[in-house]
Amino acid sequence: MKKVLLVTDVSFWEKCSGHRMRISALIAYLASHVQLTVVNTGPAPENIEQILSAEYSAEFHILEKKRYLDSNSYGRKLKAFLKNRHFDTLIIEYIHSSYFLNFLREDVKLILDAHDIISERTAQFKRFNYAGALYELPRETENEIFNVYDKIMVLCAPDYEQINTMIGPGKALLCPHPHQIHHHSISKEVKNIVFIASAYLPNKDGINFFINNCWPAISEKSAMQLSIYGTVAEGVVINNQKNISIKGFEPDINKIYEEADIVINPVRFGAGLKIKNVEALAYGRPLVTTPHGARGIEAGQDHAFLVANDAIGFINAIASLIESNELRTYLSHNAMTFIAENFNVNTCFEPLLEEINKNQ
Known part of the structure; x- marks a missing residue:
């Protein structure tokens, strides 16, 4: 069974937004198919690792439970945690967490779960006069970071096609967000x-x-x-x-x-x-x-x-x-x-x- 490391700074256990639900669903799927370790930057509740391990049947580790750190401090903590460990695949959640790659071994398959194409989002925000509201990336910089990875996961077909245009065919993985069906009756009157x-x-x-x-x-x-x-x-x-x-x-x-x-x-x-x-x-x-x-x-x-x-x-x-x-x-x-x-x-x-x- 392949050993997979997933690294994220998202408090996915809260499940109160779409991107948290997405990461939670991905972890649940991987936990049943690979030997999964999930590292979260924190902060986080004191006993969250035990709670998550019981829920997902995977290994969880919080780098810092009580406070926020700078990227170098998180990176050093991750490097220390991974000492004498080997993984076949590393999945990074979101492009802004790519700084973790500076602290990892090179002999691992690298996959970015991009969620969004940030340069596309940047253009959309500017179009509606919200420039600077979130972190931004020019297309050239995003392309450079994408090329560091072996594969880029995206959630929809338009992004899949755009990634293959940006950095060449074969680099994108189309992995939308899954959902179970829930049946509810339709009321005769809209209230x-x-x-x-x-x-x-x-x-x-x-x-x-x-x-x-x-x-x-x-x-x-x-x-x-x-x-x-x-x-x-x-x-x-x-x-x-x-x-x-x-x-x-x-x-x-x-x-x-x-x-x-x-x-x-x-x-x-x-x-x-x-x-x-x-x-x-x-x-x-x-x-x-x-x-x-x-x-x-x-x-x-x-x-x-x-x-x-x-x-x-x-x-x-x-x-x-x-x-x-x-x-x-x-x-x-x-x-x-x-x-x-x-x-x-x-x-x-x-x-x-x-x-x-x-x-x-």
Whole structure:
């Protein structure tokens, strides 16, 4: 069995955002197929290693539990932990953690779980006047870092194609985020429109755009409620509009979808696959998103979910769902089928496992 080391600075055990859920799912899959060791920078709860080892059946190590360190200090701690250990494959979560490579042996297969193409995200943020809001990389620098790795994991087909264009064919691994199917009945009447998201800036922008430009027209015709879940709630501006309920973080995700009649994701920019959209479809909820939100799930458009190009498009799409139980039922069934066929765990992660099992 291959020995794999995964290094991350993400507190994936909290499971309160898409990227945490992604890393958690990846660890769960690898733990059942390889001899897995996960190193996290920390800080972290004192007993987290034991808790995670019991949950995932893998080895976990926190470099520093009580405080944040600089990159050199983390690197030295990782080097000390790895002394006299050998791994066949190293997976780095996110390109910003590539500094760890300076502290590792060279005779290991290197895989970057990129999640997003940062130069693409940088361009998207600038387009919507959010330049400098997150760390940025020019395309040339990102290419140089990509070329250090043997393979680059990405979550959606557009990024897969872009990586192969940027650094040559054969370097990218398409490994989307998997999700199990959860069946919920479709209510005859729409009472609750739901948005679930983290405090990531494009999520805040998207829901505030929807509240300002779509919700007045929707709420004027109906007494339904807009329920906003997740840490994104901290950045929501209601402006005295009616029938908006700020729910905040709800640990029981099943409860949220049980009560959701329609799910929206009005995200206008960003990068990568929108994991919250995969989740909504897996729960069989009628989804309305944007062209950007449909990135990586384009094949499901118009039969597994609806796409709105602008505010009027959102208003009309939601109106059509409110009026037609048949349409909601149709989308719900197709959504679960779409996820089962395209986003099951084997389809998503087998390309990675095949690469791990290849000889150097």
